[in-house]
Structure formats: C-alpha cells, structure tokens
Amino acid sequence: MRLHVLARRDVVCQQAVELVTDYLEGALPRAARRRFERHLAGCPHCTEYLAQIRATIAVAGRISPADLTAEMRADFIDLYRRWQRDDS
Amino acid sequence: MTPRYPTLQTADHDPDGPLLGRLRSGDEQAFVTLVQRYRPSMLRIASGYVPSQAVAEEVVQDAWVGFLRGLSRFEGRSSVRTWLFRILVNRARSAGVRERRTLAVSDLTVTVDSARFDATGHWLVPPEPWSDLVDDRIAAQRMAGLVRTAIADLPARQREVVTLRDIEGLSSEEVCGVLEITDANLRVLLHRGRSRVRQLLESEFGRA
Numbered sequence: 236m237r238l239h240v241l242a243r244r245d246v247v248c249q250q251a252v253e254l255v256t257d258y259l260e261g262a263l264p265r266a267a268r269r270r271f272e273r274h275l276a277g278c279p280h281c282t283e284y285l286a287q288i289r290a291t292i293a294v295a296g297r298i299s300p301a302d303l304t305a306e307m308r309a310d311f312i313d314l315y316r317r318w319q320r321d322d323s
Numbered sequence: 324m325t326p327r328y329p330t331l332q333t334a335d336h337d338p339d340g341p342l343l344g345r346l347r348s349g350d351e352q353a354f355v356t357l358v359q360r361y362r363p364s365m366l367r368i369a370s371g372y373v374p375s376q377a378v379a380e381e382v383v384q385d386a387w388v389g390f391l392r393g394l395s396r397f398e399g400r401s402s403v404r405t406w407l408f409r410i411l412v413n414r415a416r417s418a419g420v421r422e423r424r425t426l427a428v429s430d431l432t433v434t435v436d437s438a439r440f441d442a443t444g445h446w447l448v449p450p451e452p453w454s455d456l457v458d459d460r461i462a463a464q465r466m467a468g469l470v471r472t473a474i475a476d477l478p479a480r481q482r483e484v485v486t487l488r489d490i491e492g493l494s495s496e497e498v499c500g501v502l503e504i505t506d507a508n509l510r511v512l513l514h515r516g517r518s519r520v521r522q523l524l525e526s527e528f529g530r531a
Contacts (some may be wrong), residue, residue, distance in 0.1 A: 247444035248444055248445035248446045249437070249440040252434050253434055287525070288453045288456070288517055288521055290466075291521045292489050294470045295474065295489035295490045296490065298367070298470070301479070311358045312355060315391070316351065
C-alpha cells in the first residue's frame with residue numbers, strides 16, 4: 236500500500252524502516268530500491284538502522300551448533316540398522 | 324549429478340543428492356554424515372517448539388525415523404534438507420506447542436515505535452549507534468545470548484522464520500518450502516521478528 240506513494244515521492248525515515256526486510260531479501264522492485272538507497276545516502280540514522288538489522292542477522296547466524304558425541308553417533312547407527320532390518 | 328544412482332532424482336544442485344543413493348543402498352556412513360550435518364540445526368529448531376532439551380532430542384530422533392521411513396517415497400521435488408526440516412517442523416509442532424508463550428507477545432510487533440518519528444515521518448528519536456559492537460568479541464558474545472533469548476520469545480510463526488532464515492541460514496525459498504508459506508508471508512514474519520530482536524538489542528546497547 237505504501238508502494239504507490241513511493242512511486243511519486245521520496246522515502247521518509249518511517250517508510251524506510253518498513254522497507255528494510257524487502258530490501259535485504261532482494262524483494263524491492265528496482266525503482267523502489269533506488270529510492271531506498273537514495274534515502275540511505277542522505278540519512279545517517281536510517282543507515283545505522285539498516286546496519287543494526289544486519290548486525291542482528293549476523294549475530295543470529297553465529298549461534299553455534301553442538302557436535303555429535305561418539306555415543307550419539309552409535310545411537311544413530313543403531314537407528315539406521317533397525318530401519319534397514321524393518322524395511323527389507 | 325549422481326551417475327552412480329541413475330534412478331535417483333534429487334532437486335538440482337542438492338548437495339545431499341549423492342548421500343541419498345548411498346543411504347538407500349545401505350551405507351550407514353552416509354546416514355552418519357547426514358545426521359552430523361543436520362542434527363545441530365534440527366535440535367535448535369525443535370527447541371523452539373518444546374519446553375525442554377530432552378523433548379527436543381526426542382522430536383529430532385522421531386524426525387529421523389520419519390525421514391528413513393519416507394526415504395523410498397521421496398521424489399526429490401525439494402532438496403533433502405527442505406524435506407527433512409519439513410518433517411521436523413511438523414513433528415515439533417504437534418509434539419509440544421508453546422501456545423501460552425505465543426500469546427505473551429503480540430504478533431503485531433511494530434517495527435519502530437511511531438512516537439520516534441515526527442509528523443512528516445522523519446526521525447525524532449533516531450537509533451543510537453551500536454551496530455559496530457558486532458565486531459567487538461566481548462560485546463558480540465553478550466549480543467548472541469540476547470539474540471538467542473529474543474528469538475526464543477518471539478511469537479511462534481516469527482520464531483520459525485527467523486530461526487530457519489537467520490540462525491540456520493536457509494535461503495528464503497527453502498524456508499518457504501519447509502514451512503509451506505508464501506514468499507510475501509515469509510517477509511512479513513521475518514520483518515516483524517527481526518525488528519523485535521533489534522529492539523531488544525537496542526534496549527541493551529542503544530542507550531545514549
């Protein structure tokens with residue numbers, strides 16, 4: 236609903252923060268993307284806002300996985316063997 | 324892509340395609356490889372649905388059983404990972420529902436409080452800069468803890484998309500495949516979820 240407004244006018248900050256996800260997901264049409272980037276170029280606050288969302292995503296991506304222990308490995312091999320037995 | 328198993332179909336460029344053929348021909352190492360590859364992600368995803376780590380372990384185990392049982396019917400219309408995670412999400416959803424928690428936070432999180440903008444939509448109370456802290460080891464560690472908690476506390480649907488997209492790093496297309504939602508729907512949920520997590524980081528790091 237905001238897109239038709241954007242087609243005619245420049246993006247203001249309150250609209251810019253709503254466009255961040257579409258921008259990062261590559262879902263903004265080219266013209267809207269250009270308007271968004273033009274806004275960023277002149278607005279340090281929205282630039283920081285975008286950087287914060289990027290930081291949030293980066294931190295989420297670093298939440299570390301747990302490794303498989305030898306015991307768990309044996310359990311899974313067992314699970315697989317049982318499946319093979321039942322399946323054949 | 325997998326000439327040794329000509330009857331096998333997998334989605335184009337599926338990195339797990341070759342493992343499928345080995346799995347079907349009885350190679351247990353292929354199964355271990357697959358488990359090693361996805362179990363950590365599956366545990367984190369399952370933990371979002373059930374009250375304890377023990378239950379999450381059970382859900383994951385159950386998903387692997389479902390995966391093996393379905394192996395002969397798998398037609399490769401999606402990637403192995405998408406299919407596996409879809410099995411997991413369905414089991415996790417029915418295993419333990421944290422609906423009480425879901426109700427605690429409104430699904431209608433605002434991106435940024437409208438009081439922080441003036442009548443023309445420009446910042447009145449702009450964000451205090453803290454994004455640089457992500458490069459600081461100590462601060463980043465604290466952030467990781469906060470982000471983990473913040474994501475766990477999101478409404479269920481937002482939590483699902485943020486977990487799959489941002490923690491597990493699945494592509495948008497894959498997330499849509501796992502959760503069986505549209506692209507537009509995904510972006511709405513992702514937008515709300517990320518906004519909420521950023522707000523929580525801001526409340527910790529963004530004080531002037």
